[in-house]
Amino acid sequence: MLHVNMVKILKRLTFGLDSEERRWERPGPTGDHLRRDVIGVVIFFLVSALALELSRGVGAMAEERSPVWLQHAVLALMIFPLVFRRRFPVLVMLVMSALFIILSLWIPALSLQLSYQVAYFASLYSAVAWAKDRRVLWLGTTVVVVAMTLWLILSLTVANTYDGLLERVAEGDETWRGIFDPLTSAALYYFMVNFAYFGGAILAGMSSWRNALQRTQLADQATQIARQSAELARRAVIEERLRIARELHDVVAHHVSVIGVQAAAARRVMDRKPEVAAESLRTIEQASRQAVTDMRNLLGVLRSETSVQNPHNDDDGRHPEPGLADIAALAGNQQDGGPEVTFSRVEDVPGALDEVSAPLALSLYRTAQESLTNVRRHSTASAAVMTLRTGRTGEQRWVELETVDNGRPRQRVAAGSGYGLQGIRERVALHRGTAEIGPRSDGGWRVRARFPLQ
Known part of the structure; x- marks a missing residue:
């Protein structure tokens, strides 16, 4: 029942996302991640080997008759698959689940080591945190949960764990007297331990996956905002330049038009060398008017973008420019x-x-x-x-x-x-x-x- 609840929790966390989030795949590990994983696993194994020897010194492995080197080899076999926990998260979880059950049945005392439990916890966490295909993750977790449920049942029945509890109660061991009978107490105890173990791994992994998703979304949003800001800045500069061009056009066109009017007037009233003056003034008049025409045509191309953006803008109304x-x-x-x-x-x-x-x-x-x-x-x-x-x-x-x-x-x-x-x-x-x-x-x-x- 406990493990079924764990599957439901993971399914709700996975399929409670929107479609875009479900399609998102966490980027795989980089070379730097792999180097840190190798170094971390090696250090973790050395610490675990030291902890194993210290626990042996206080009698924790007294009933274990297997060779010491074999115990360390089994511990290494349980720990070293974590090197690939980010690259192949679901596969590592399945492999370490199988190793957890097989090695625990082979050397039961070793499975009680804290490092042994932590290694398996890390595989569960990494699978939830790094799996790209969330449906495959859910299926793999279902397999693991079913396997662990069967293993717990076997450990309480085939391994005679519960029979041992009943024998100690029958012998009058007062330490086993509690508010519940031994069967209920054992079931509730294992329920709490496994709920904390599997639930903690799943929730921690899901939190890591969501944090990675949020970081990716924030990075994408920042990139989009920067791109939009650059585009808005570019448009603002263009619009400002167009406004400057319009204002310069109005000012310069006004003065050039005045030159044309004055040149035409001079041509009509000047009586000294009228032919030469008239021809020169006529050239000035034509050049000034041609300059105004060319300027209007040139700046009209620049104005066209603003005219399209502001179709209700009335450029026919002329107002004196401020000074x-x-x-x-x-x-x-x-x-x-x-x-x-x-x-x-x-x-x-x-x-x-x-x-x-x-x-x-x-x-x-x-x-x-x-x-x-x-x-x-x-x-x-x-x-x-x-x-x-x-x-x-x-x-x-x-x-x-x-x-x-x-x-x-x-x-x-x-x-x-x-x-x-x-x-x-x-x-x-x-x-x-x-x-x-x-x-x-x-x-x-x-x-x-x-x-x-x-």
Whole structure:
């Protein structure tokens, strides 16, 4: 009955899994596993041989008449199949089950050795932990359980174990008086011992198998997440570049269109060398318009991906692109429910910020926008300082936007994707500038983007 329960437990553990888990096969052992198994088994045998001799010294093997060398040989025969316990787990379990019964009948006193019992326990555990085909494992375990049940029955009947108990009771041995009669006591005792033995091996092996399955699933999930993150990052960079391309197109196209209009006007009013001027201005007009046409055609290819992704996006509506003058208003709009933002402009030369080109001004505005969004969503900051400044390093003049806050990353809010900060880096790289983004040594967070001025 006990062993039938063990089979039911294993069957429930095995077939209680979903279909994907049942199809999963634990990867076989590596060369490193095999080397460790060989070393471990050798050490285990040496310790077991020493334990056998120590037990002999206290009389545990007094009734055994077989040669000492044979006892050690039998012990080695029981232990050394464990070398292959990971590579052939079910086969090793079946072999060691047969050895356990045969050797126990041959040298009964040896089967009482702790190392002998531990070796068989290890074979049961390894079979459940490493078997690839779980149905074969269940069938093999059924065979083992039936064989062990028969062996226990034989040990209590043919081996006259129970008759010996009855004789000792009949002789008046008071140590055998208990709350139950000898037959019930023996049956319950063997039930508890075998339940703990086989149940512990099965549960420990199943726990190891499930842990291996979870590790594999976590590794697969981590790989999938990394792949998806890389794809999302790639898409975010592409979308950011497409947005930059649209903005640059609008700014540059506007100025080039103005050149075309002014050149056409000059051709009509100029009276000095009208033929030459008219021809030159006509060339300028045609070249500027052709440049706008080519630029629209080229960037239209880049826009097509965004147009497909956002079919409801209306690109016909034109709005003035924001610039440096709009950064102060952007900082002021953060006061509503957000950190207090202080904005300042610093010019090393009066009027230096007025010389910033429209594309660069737009990139500075977008940088300020992303910086403040990062502070508002992902920081505990109560205040932030934003500074727009110009300066010179050697012969190179530059303009930079720096945002500094006094907060820490929010712990209970999911981490951001990082695409906004990636967009800042993309804009800075577009203008061949430098970006410094990260925590400060004295606390808070800094976003500093420096762009060279031509």
